[in-house]
Amino acid sequence: MLLIRCPYCGERAEVEFSNGGEAHIDRPADPMSLSAEEWAQFLYMRDNPKGLIAERWRHAHGCNRFFNAIRDTRTDRFVVTYEIGQPRPDVTPEQAAEAAR
């Protein structure tokens, strides 16, 4: 079982959380000015990296808040979790190596 650090509640068991997909995807300010391809890009197209990804998570069986997390998709190790609205934090090479371990 993974421990995930909720920015509000601290470390909790994985079963308390639900994944909310890729983070930092902004809804276009003026959808009417977009082409169908650009709109489809926003709606459907997601990165599928082998390595670090920024995701939204929700502490569904706790405080019920969304937050963002950086996770390594190969090892499922979490590097850092941070509040919604904050920019994606920089990951040091040491942190990345630890997450890939």
Added chain:
Amino acid sequence: MFDASSNALTVSRSGFTAKSLGGGRRFALQGRKDTLEGVAKAFGLAEAPAMLQSASAGDCTLLRLAPQELFIIAGEAGLPEAVTTYLGTVPNSLVEVSERQVGWTLEGERLRDTLAALSPLDLRTKSFPVGTATRTLFGKADGMLWRTDENSFHLEVWRSFAPYMVAMMDAAALDASW
């Protein structure tokens, strides 16, 4: 012994008891930080309880279950007038959930062993001190756990989970008593 046909929602094992809570009213209040601080002032408190902490004011207890949420355990009289008056002046969501909640007072020297069978939360006093409250999972049921004393907890779940919780606590207490 647990009797599934009984409506008595209590558990009594050697080293663990869960006594049904009677009466009282419950309110779920959601609002922005300033609103929650204002509510705490209306209750006569200096500030809203910090995240996962609790505070009592008169016969009401305020539990901070989320940054934007206070869960209020009140007596039969409900919320004080100062609080409802204040809430009439600011944006918020106040829902009475008295009928939704059922709860127990948990006690006994096997308390922690019993709860450990239902939840992986670290419930030692140093990491879950008296006054701490949180929502979490007990088995498959959402529950709200509040440490009222060194050796006693207050547990509430949604009403339809009550028979499940009682059966789970009974089985866990039986295991822990060996």
